[in-house]
Amino acid sequence: MGVRQLCLRRIGVHGQKSLKTAVLCNRKQCVVLTGEKSSWFSVLSGMPQGSILGPLLFLICINDLPELCAREDPSSEIFLYADDSKIYKVICNQSDQQKLQTILNLIKKTGLTSGFSD
Numbered sequence: 709m710g711v712r713q714l715c716l717r718r719i720g721v722h723g724q725k726s727l728k729t730a731v732l733c734n735r736k737q738c739v740v741l742t743g744e745k746s747s748w749f750s751v752l753s754g755m756p757q758g759s760i761l762g763p764l765l766f767l768i769c770i771n772d773l774p775e776l777c778a779r780e781d782p783s784s785e786i787f788l789y790a791d792d793s794k795i796y797k798v799i800c801n802q803s804d805q806q807k808l809q810t811i812l813n814l815i816k817k818t819g820l821t822s823g824f825s826d
Contacts (some may be wrong), residue, residue: 766791773815780814781807 735751770788777786777795784797784807797808 763791776814776818777811780811784808784811 736748737751738748739746770793773788773793774786777784781797783804784795787794787796795808795811797804797811799805799808
């Protein structure tokens with residue numbers, strides 16, 4: 709089960725046919741530039757831009773990010789605002805750098821920085 713499906717389950721949405729699942733899964737897009745249109749291709753990650761549900765689902769999915777980082781290294785801080793996040797840590801030595809890198813690797817592993825891809 710992918711990150712998006714886990715986020716939906718967290719808010720009590722189950723099953724493949726729900727409206728919220730349809731918002732996040734099986735999306736396609738094309739590009740139009742100077743009147744020329746590309747072929748359609750699948751969108752494998754990310755939240756829909758300009759949607760009503762997108763920001764809410766995004767916030768639900770990243771809600772645990774501060775706790776995830778704090779468990780790994782309490783001296784690191786993460787700031788969330790709208791669709792942006794900043795991780796902050798004072799680096800005084802190589803150990804501090806390794807702790808920050810561990811947090812970044814953990815976030816990547818959980819799919820949070822890779823666009824919520826499955």
